[in-house]
Amino acid sequence: MFQNLDWLPDNFVISDAVLSLIANSVILIVVVMVLRALTARFILRTVQSPELRGRWLVNSRNGFLLLMLLGLVMIWGEELRTLALSIVAIAVAFVVATKELILCITGSILKSGSRSFVLGDRIQVKDLRGDVIDQTLLATTILEVGPGKHLHQRTGRRIVIPNALFVSEPVVNESFTTHYDFHVFTVPFKREDNWQLAQAALLESANRHCQPYLELVRRYMSKIGNQRGLMMPTVEPRVTLQVPVAGEIHLTVRLPVKVGERNFIEQNILNEVFSQNDFSPESRRKQAAATATSANASAD
Incomplete structure (x- = not known):
C-alpha cells in the first residue's frame, strides 16, 4: 500500500499533535457535510413555498460553510499563531494577489450587514439588472431583466456579479415592498x-x-x-x-x-x-x- 511513498525522506515524521489536528479537521468537515445534507433534506421535505425553500437552502449552505471555516480556524489557531511572525511577508504578498477575492468577501459582509437585498429581489448594479437567485461569499447570481431599465421581462440570461462590486457601487432594490x-x-x-x-x-x-x-x-x-x-x-x-x-x-x-x-x-x-x-x-x-x-x- 505504501510502496509509492519511497520518495519521502527517511527522516520525514508527522508528530502526534499534527496528526491530532488533521484528524479533528477531517471529523469537523465530515460532521458539517452530514449536517448540511440532513438540513437540506429537511428543508426540501417540509418547506412548501419554492421561493422560501430556495432561500433557506442557500442560507443554510452559506451558514454551514462559515461554520466549517470557523471550526478549522479554531482547530489550527495555535499553529497559525506560531507561524504568524514568519509569514508576514508572505501574507502581504497574498493580500496583494488576492485583493479581488478579499473585496468580494468584504462586499458579501457589507450587503449582508446592510440587508441590501434578499433572494427574489429585483436589483440593479451599474448596468446589470435582474432577479436574485443565488448568493455566495464571492458572487451573487441574477436572472437578467430587460433589456434596459424600463422593461420588466426576463431575457433568459444568467449574470454572476462579483460581490466586490457592492463595495464601490450603489445597489438599486426594486423590491422595497412585497405585495x-x-x-x-x-x-x-x-x-x-x-x-x-x-x-x-x-x-x-x-x-x-x-x-x-x-x-x-x-x-x-x-x-x-x-x-x-x-x-x-x-x-x-x-x-x-x-x-x-x-x-x-x-x-x-x-x-x-x-x-x-x-x-x-x-x-x-x-x-x-x-x-x-x-x-x-x-x-x-x-x-x-x-x-x-x-x-x-x-x-x-
Whole structure:
C-alpha cells in the first residue's frame, strides 16, 4: 500500500499533535457535510413555498460553510499563531494577489450587514439588472431583466456579479415592498401632437386598471409607512409633464401595481390608449376647432 511513498525522506515524521489536528479537521468537515445534507433534506421535505425553500437552502449552505471555516480556524489557531511572525511577508504578498477575492468577501459582509437585498429581489448594479437567485461569499447570481431599465421581462440570461462590486457601487432594490409597488413609465410626444388628449387617456386607463385594488394598496402602503417610519406618497395614479428638450413633451405615468405585474399593466394601458385614440397634430386641430365651435354656439 505504501510502496509509492519511497520518495519521502527517511527522516520525514508527522508528530502526534499534527496528526491530532488533521484528524479533528477531517471529523469537523465530515460532521458539517452530514449536517448540511440532513438540513437540506429537511428543508426540501417540509418547506412548501419554492421561493422560501430556495432561500433557506442557500442560507443554510452559506451558514454551514462559515461554520466549517470557523471550526478549522479554531482547530489550527495555535499553529497559525506560531507561524504568524514568519509569514508576514508572505501574507502581504497574498493580500496583494488576492485583493479581488478579499473585496468580494468584504462586499458579501457589507450587503449582508446592510440587508441590501434578499433572494427574489429585483436589483440593479451599474448596468446589470435582474432577479436574485443565488448568493455566495464571492458572487451573487441574477436572472437578467430587460433589456434596459424600463422593461420588466426576463431575457433568459444568467449574470454572476462579483460581490466586490457592492463595495464601490450603489445597489438599486426594486423590491422595497412585497405585495404592491409603484411603477413609473414615460411616453414621449412631440410638442405639436395632441398630448393633452394623451394625458387624459393615460390617466383614465390607469385609474380603471388600478381601481379593483386601489383601496388595498392604500392600506398596505399606510401599514408599511407606520412600520418603517416613512411618509408614504399618495397611491392614486397620476400623469405628470416633463420637457426634457425643446420640442418634446414626455408624459410620466405613475401608478400602483401588484408585484410582478409591472410589465403586464404597462402594456395593457399602452395598447388600450394607443388603439382607441389618435394623437396626431390633425386630431389636435380638429379638437380645437370643435371646442371653438361649441364656444361660439354657447355665446349665440
